[in-house]
Amino acid sequence: MSEKSREFWKWPEYRHTKPDVNWREAKIITAGVDIGSVGSKAAIMLDGELYAYSVMRTGGVSEETAIKVTSWALEGTGLKTENLHHVVGTGYGRVNVPFANRTITEIACHARGAHYIYGPTVRTVLDIGGQDCKAIRCDEVGKVASFLMNDKCAAGTGRGLEVFADLIGVPIEELGKVSLNLTEEPPPVSNTCVIFAKAESLALLRQGWPKEKVAAAYHLAMVDRIIDLLTRVGIEKDFVITGGVAKNIGIVSRIERNLGIKPLEARLDPILAGAIGAALFAKALYEKQIGLR
């Protein structure tokens, strides 16, 4: 029997609490729970400042994941779900957050979250998630002006990258770096469908292409598709990328090169944009509820 093989697509789950902050001093405690198609994120905010967060894979039951991801974010802080003044659910599984006071679409949340993470100069937000890719144009307060969602198929998304990482046997966190380990870019593979792209990549591997080269071809196909989408809503500076795929340097650097626009550097984990946006909406909603505005 061979050893149990490693699962290369499995990205690590993690949580973080901002040290030296006492939540008892905060007036408004809100949470944003972003149940994505692949990853689930929870952000806890004190008076509109990020305090704790957690990121984990979405399981089969969205309700359970929503409870798990939130309690993990609260773990060790002494906070309980009852202490949260307002909770907003967002993402693909937003209707499945049992303790949410309200749901808001991930499009509005990503724009708001990107505004918090990158500052008020953001105009174009590209969210590359697990199962879809969204191009969002927003104004100086983080309100959505125009959006476009590619929900037709998984080509050009994080799930496609997971499939590909498994195929070539490179851990997903290192995939982007590996794809850049080349002197010359190969032609891209087909970008209309993940299954076709995977089949084509497999054929290239069998032809004897090194995996770096195949990875580059796959990344290029994804980037072509993403840029197609972006040109439809129009690109205006400053441009940022959010969602899990924003952590893939192979995608980000190729978008930058093909568009000629450098995305802003994130001061926080860009995967959290949706959850942060939801928590900020929760704060605004709670203030309205108690009559602060």
Place this chain on the structure above:
Amino acid sequence: MQAHYGYKNGSGDYFIIVDTDKCNGCGKCVEACPYGVLELVENEFDVEGGLMTVVTEEHRKKIKYSCAPCKPVSGERKLPCVLACETKAITHSW
């Protein structure tokens, strides 16, 4: 907000664009559409709430086919949903 529903593929752009700031949620376009492509939902973009028109989840991935019967064949022809909209909130990419 300009909400684009649809997709782009090798054969062209297929988008229905709804201006959510103009849409008043009257639902006339929903009645006018002969193929049930549009529906009214709670506006989740705005903290204020209210109703707005969207393209149904089912039709978003196939509007090339769903909307084909209403497409102009020869010369100018207004689409039923566009004609029904009093606030001129609906436009198309074709």
